[in-house]
Amino acid sequence: MPNSNLECEVSSCTFWIPTNVCAATRVSIADQYAKVPAGTECQTFIPRNSFTNVVQSISNLNWPGIISEPFNLGKQINPIISCSANNCTYWAEGDICTAKNILISGMPVSESPDSQCSTFAKKDSSLP
Ligand code: SF4
DSSP states (O other): OOOOEEEEOOTTBTTEETTTEEOBSEEEEEOTTOSSGGGOEETTOOBSSOHHHHHHHGGGBOHHHHHHGGGSSSOOOOOEEEEOOTTBTTEETTTEEOOSEEEEEOSSOSSGGGOEETTOOBOOTTOO
């Protein structure tokens, strides 16, 4: 299954790149009890407010995407998404997001609960 295209507006994150790109290799979206977008969060968020945080984020930086972006057509920098918000209509077994595009937002964001997946749509519980 192709990976969802992620757009992020959380400019206070160390992984955030202008043009709303996330430079993390892997992103974890939570959580299983969410009923509305505000009930979700990007657990990979690291505040861009200290040198220590920037250093901490290096191990999860998408170096292959960052290096190949200038030389290839199309978006090369896009994280692998794992999502545990199983109340979402786009959620699939294995914590897979089936949405074509997702938007991470929240303003201001100083810690991960301030962020949210604005693409979250509660599953219609009347359907099987
Ligand atoms: S908040 Fe999450 S999705 Fe946005 S840049 Fe940071 S890690 Fe990526």
